[in-house]
Amino acid sequence: MGKLDDILELIKEGARTSKEIAERLEISAEEVEGIIKILESLGYVEKIEIGESCGSCPLKKICLGSCIIFKGNIYQMKK
Amino acid sequence: MNECHDLKYISKNKKQGLRVIALAGNPNVGKTTIFNGLTGLRQHVGNWPGVTVEKKEGILKYHDKEFLVIDLPGTYSLTASSIDELIARNFLLGSNADVVVDIVDSSSLMRNLFLTMEIFEMGIKNVIIALNKIDIAKKRGISFDVKKMEKVIGVPVIPTNAKSGEGVEELKAMISGMAEGKATTNPITPIYDEPIEQEIGHISGVLSETPLAQWYNVRWLAIKLLTRDQEVIKLVLNYLGPKKMDEILIHISELERYYKHPLDIVIANQKYEFIDKLMHQFVIHFGEVHETFSDCMDKILTHPLYGIFTLLGVFYLLFKFVFTIGTPLQEFLDNTFVSFGQLIAPHIGNETLRGLIVNGIIGGVGSVLSFFPLVFLLFVAMSILEDSGYMARAATVMEKIMRIFGLPGKSFIPMVLAFGCNVPAIMSTRTLEDERDRILTMLVNPLVPCSARMVVITFLTGVFFSKHKALVAVGIYAISLFLALLSALILGKFVIKGEESPFVMELPEYAIPSWKIALIHSWERSKEFLRKAGTVILFGSIAIWYLSSYPQAMGSGLSYAEKLGKVFEPFTMLMGLDWKAAVSLIFGIIAKENVIATYGVIYGIGENEEALIMLMRVAMTSLQAFVLALVTTLYIPCIATIGAIRAEGGNKWATVAVIYNLLLSSIIGVLVYNIGLFLGL
Numbered sequence: 001m002g003k004l005d006d007i008l009e010l011i012k013e014g015a016r017t018s019k020e021i022a023e024r025l026e027i028s029a030e031e032v033e034g035i036i037k038i039l040e041s042l043g044y045v046e047k048i049e050i051g052e053s054c055g056s057c058p059l060k061k062i063c064l065g066s067c068i069i070f071k072g073n074i075y076q077m078k079k
Numbered sequence: 080m081n082e083c084h085d086l087k088y089i090s091k092n093k094k095q096g097l098r099v100i101a102l103a104g105n106p107n108v109g110k111t112t113i114f115n116g117l118t119g120l121r122q123h124v125g126n127w128p129g130v131t132v133e134k135k136e137g138i139l140k141y142h143d144k145e146f147l148v149i150d151l152p153g154t155y156s157l158t159a160s161s162i163d164e165l166i167a168r169n170f171l172l173g174s175n176a177d178v179v180v181d182i183v184d185s186s187s188l189m190r191n192l193f194l195t196m197e198i199f200e201m202g203i204k205n206v207i208i209a210l211n212k213i214d215i216a217k218k219r220g221i222s223f224d225v226k227k228m229e230k231v232i233g234v235p236v237i238p239t240n241a242k243s244g245e246g247v248e249e250l251k252a253m254i255s256g257m258a259e260g261k262a263t264t265n266p267i268t269p270i271y272d273e274p275i276e277q278e279i280g281h282i283s284g285v286l287s288e289t290p291l292a293q294w295y296n297v298r299w300l301a302i303k304l305l306t307r308d309q310e311v312i313k314l315v316l317n318y319l320g321p322k323k324m325d326e327i328l329i330h331i332s333e334l335e336r337y338y339k340h341p342l343d344i345v346i347a348n349q350k351y352e353f354i355d356k357l358m359h360q361f362v363i364h365f366g367e368v369h370e371t372f373s374d375c376m377d378k379i380l381t382h383p384l385y386g387i388f389t390l391l392g393v394f395y396l397l398f399k400f401v402f403t404i405g406t407p408l409q410e411f412l413d414n415t416f417v418s419f420g421q422l423i424a425p426h427i428g429n430e431t432l433r434g435l436i437v438n439g440i441i442g443g444v445g446s447v448l449s450f451f452p453l454v455f456l457l458f459v460a461m462s463i464l465e466d467s468g469y470m471a472r473a474a475t476v477m478e479k480i481m482r483i484f485g486l487p488g489k490s491f492i493p494m495v496l497a498f499g500c501n502v503p504a505i506m507s508t509r510t511l512e513d514e515r516d517r518i519l520t521m522l523v524n525p526l527v528p529c530s531a532r533m534v535v536i537t538f539l540t541g542v543f544f545s546k547h548k549a550l551v552a553v554g555i556y557a558i559s560l561f562l563a564l565l566s567a568l569i570l571g572k573f574v575i576k577g578e579e580s581p582f583v584m585e586l587p588e589y590a591i592p593s594w595k596i597a598l599i600h601s602w603e604r605s606k607e608f609l610r611k612a613g614t615v616i617l618f619g620s621i622a623i624w625y626l627s628s629y630p631q632a633m634g635s636g637l638s639y640a641e642k643l644g645k646v647f648e649p650f651t652m653l654m655g656l657d658w659k660a661a662v663s664l665i666f667g668i669i670a671k672e673n674v675i676a677t678y679g680v681i682y683g684i685g686e687n688e689e690a691l692i693m694l695m696r697v698a699m700t701s702l703q704a705f706v707l708a709l710v711t712t713l714y715i716p717c718i719a720t721i722g723a724i725r726a727e728g729g730n731k732w733a734t735v736a737v738i739y740n741l742l743l744s745s746i747i748g749v750l751v752y753n754i755g756l757f758l759g760l
Contacts (some may be wrong), residue, residue: 001340002348011581016478018585019377033585034190035351037105041155041164042347045583048492072471074492076582 003027007035008044011077036075045075097147098258100139101176103167103198105191106153108184109211111135112241114150117251127152127166141255149176155190157197158343159310171201172295177258180250182209185216185223185238188362192354193347195232199266202296206266207253209246210238220364228361233265268298269353271346274337278305278330285327289318305331306343373589377472381586386476393469394556398549401456406541408452416445434628435621438680443620446679447612447672450534454608457533458601461499465600466592470495475584484564485571490520494563497527499604501716505723519571521724522736525716526563526743528556530608531671535711538675542692543704551705559712562743570739611670619666619673623680626662640681654710654748655703655756667711669718674711702755706748714744 007021015021018036022029039045100117104110115122118137127134135150151170152163159165171179181198183191198206210223229236235253239246256262270276282301286292291300291314303311304327316324331342338345379385420441427433464470478491486494490511497504504524511517528536536555540548627640635641643665644658651661663677682694699707715737716724725733 001338001345002352004348004351005340005344008344011583014482014581016582016584017381017475018583019374021583030187031189034187036583036585037155038190038193038347038351041158041160042343043158043160044344048582071465071468071587073585074582075585 003031004035004039004042007032008039008077011045040075043078045077048074048076097145098177099175100146100148100254100258101170101179102148102150102182103171103179103194104151104153104182105155105184105194108153108182108191109239109241110150110153110182113180113182113209113211113239113247113250114148116241116244116247117254118148130162130166132162132166139251139254141251144255146177146254146258154194156194156347157201158306159308165310171198171203176203177205178254179203179206180209180254181206182211182239184212185210186212186219186221188216188221188358189351189354192358193350196269196350196354199233199268200296200302201299204264204266205257205262206234206264207250207257208232208234208236209250210236211241213238213245214240214243222363224361224363231267231357231360233267235262235264267357269350271349274334275305275342275346275349278334281330282327285319285323286315291315291318302346305334306346307331307341373468376589377586380469380472381475383476383479386472387480390473390476391553391557393464393473395549395553397457397460397464398552400460401453402537402541402549402552405453405456405537409449409541412449412452413446416441416449420445431628435624438628439621439624440617442679443623443673443676444612444617447534447616447676448609450537450672450675451605451608451612453537454530454534455601455605457530458604459597462597462600463592466590466596468587468589471584471586475586481564481567484568486519486523486564486567490516490567493520493524494527497524497529499530501525501527501529501720502723505720505727508727515571518728518732519567521728521732522570522739523563523567525720525724525736525740526559526566526713528559528712529671531611531717532712534672535667535674536708539704539708542695543699543701555705555708555712558709558747562713562747566739566743611672615670616672616676619669620676620680623662623666623673623677627681650745653752654706654745655700655752656707656710656748657698659698660703660707663707664711664714667717668715671711671717674707700760702752702760705755706752709751710744710748713740713747715740 003025006025010021010024015024018029018032022032025032036045040047102110102114102117114135114137117139121140122135122137125134125136126132132152137148137150139146139148149170151167154161154164154167157164157168157171159168170176179198181195183195195206195208208228210225210228216222223238225236225238235257237246237250237253239250241247253262257264271279279298279301282304283297286297286300291297300311300315304315312324315327319327335342380389420437424433424437427436461470464473474491474495477494481491481494490508493504493507493511496507501524504527505521508517508520508524511520536552537548540551540555544551623640625639626643627638629639631637636645640662641658644660644662647661647665648658651657651664656664659678659681662681663674666673666677678695695704715721721733721737724736
């Protein structure tokens with residue numbers, strides 16, 4: 001169909017990083033990331049919110065401290 | 080307000096006759112910098128009506144004229160799927176802006192023009208494109224024929240570099256001219272496949288006969304109906320009635336069957352391809368897609384095989400770093416607590432009070448607190464790995480392994496978080512929509528060694544494996560992780576079955592970590608360790624001291640601790656662990672560090688730290704210490720973790736977690752001990 005649909009299919013098939021998708025579609029990782037953002041605004045994927053520091057973490061009130069901070073963005077497919 | 084205007088937001092300023100300039104664009108394109116460049120300090124920040132989304136307004140003074148500049152929320156499209164998109168869309172629909180400045184990131188033009196096309200499809204003509212971040216585009220080897228771009232797109236294009244102020248004066252001049260009607264535009268709009276165009280034409284024809292045609296661009300309304308935009312469906316229903324609306328929806332369903340996809344993705348795809356073709360007319364160089372340093376590194380670090388070896392190597396070095404620098408500091412703290420205990424002991428006349436303070440508090444809390452340098456250094460190392468971008472790669476490798484073992488891919492977030500603490504890790508399973516995924520992740524999560532268990536592992540490997548402590552520590556981590564994966568495979572196959580839910584990650588660029596940030600983060604995290612030592616471990620140590628001193632001192636065989644330990648000893652002896660280990664494991668359920676605190680109290684570290692190590696070496700073999708470290712890592716989760724599982728999964732799964740961990744640790748403990756004995760270890 002098109003790049004947006006191809007990316008959705010690759011995510012469903014198990015491609016896990018934008019670089020992996022970029023290699024398979026022979027486009028740049030930046031373009032993949034741009035398309036993912038369009039897919040997010042269309043409601044096909046949603047960003048998983050993970051705190052980038054203890055201060056901004058939504059779990060800080062219940063956290064016993066010392067969690068690992070994951071840098072990077074994660075988008076999950078909406079069902 | 081007329082009913083027909085219910086999609087629109089009408090600005091008060093518009094009513095007052097002040098000319099309005101709206102700034103639209105994707106997030107992070109430099110919109111705020113351009114807003115500041117246009118308005119200077121003449122700004123006001125408030126909220127959009129009825130919502131808590133920030134609304135920034137400012138006055139642009141150009142020669143003797145004034146304009147009100149409104150910064151719209153950053154969006155990637157105008158589909159109304161988020162409050163930001165709805166605000167931007169309704170503002171633009173309300174014809175509030177005399178001029179719309181669409182700020183696009185020239186280094187990622189494709190996705191930026193997607194929004195531009197959506198603005199054009201609304202029928203808005205007074206648009207200026209600010210081709211921002213032109214410096215970054217140049218660096219990437221991307222160049223444009225701006226004149227050609229203006230011709231192709233149909234609106235003025237001003238290259239800008241908001242940071243340096245380049246192009247801002249030209250932009251002001253263009254805004255002023257367009258607001259006064261001196262600029263004519265002819266924005267291009269996407270053309271879709273024939274079946275879609277036919278349906279757009281059909282719906283537009285129907286809508287043209289309604290009053291909606293006076294207030295909205297009917298082509299835009301038709302496209303939005305095709306994409307099943309709920310806001311637009313509601314609006315149109317008011318004017319067409321249910322019968323005509325049903326006819327339109329039937330046509331839409333037929334088209335969806337034809338394309339075998341929902342029309343929103345079909346239209347988005349075709350819009351994207353349309354932009355792609357447009358760009359080939361005015362982009363001179365797209366920039367070379369060459370392998371960056373980051374790409375080369377990723378090929379190794381996220382490789383299914385090399386990635387695993389690198390991960391193991393990195394964790395070995397991490398422990399080596401922690402032990403090499405941390406052990407002398409830990410020994411120094413140990414000696415300090417011992418000296419302190421010896422210093423104050425003669426000054427406390429009351430024997431009970433002396434026992435409580437020296438053996439109970441200093442012995443218990445001190446033995447745990449002496450590990451602060453190791454915990455702090457672990458967090459420093461973790462922070463460095465996070466800031467360098469490696470942790471995200473490690474997560475990718477872990478995710479690949481987890482998938483083989485049937486763990487849902489998204490579980491890697493809670494699994495990575497668990498290395499710090501299982502409580503937030505279990506709480507973060509909320510990100511997993513699927514019930515099966517959530518439960519499965521929650522059950523195996525406590526098998527990932529948290530920082531509290533790291534203290535116990537460090538202590539026991541430090542005492543019994545002085546030469547190869549880092550290797551043994553990594554080994555215990557590896558066994559625990561393998562068992563977590565194996566458990567996921569078994570539980571996933573036989574207990575909790577379900578479907579995989581896909582996701583994708585954007586890995587951060589590699590970066591040189593900042594020591595300052597690493598130290599700040601590590602302190603933030605380590606503070607909790609100190610707080611815990613002052614609360615849970617303090618009370619635990621007092622309780623252990625009481626139980627080991629009453630009704631008669633330990634050694635008599637009559638202390639509560641000995642009695643309690645002896646009850647469980649027949650069972651723990653199957654894995655070579657005596658009553659002291661049994662007691663320490665029981666207290667470890669409150670907080671895992673209590674395993675060490677218990678030994679500190681039982682052997683009286685407050686009086687002689689060297690004696691603790693010597694006594695432990697006499698009382699325990701290396702094999703038994705290894706089994707104790709492994710069992711501590713695998714057995715019943717701490718109370719806080721059980722509470723978290725209960726809160727997230729209910730009593731049933733909290734009970735399953737406790738029983739499963741107990742069974743698993745017992746089986747592994749017995750197996751490892753007996754295999755070790757068989758091998759003569």
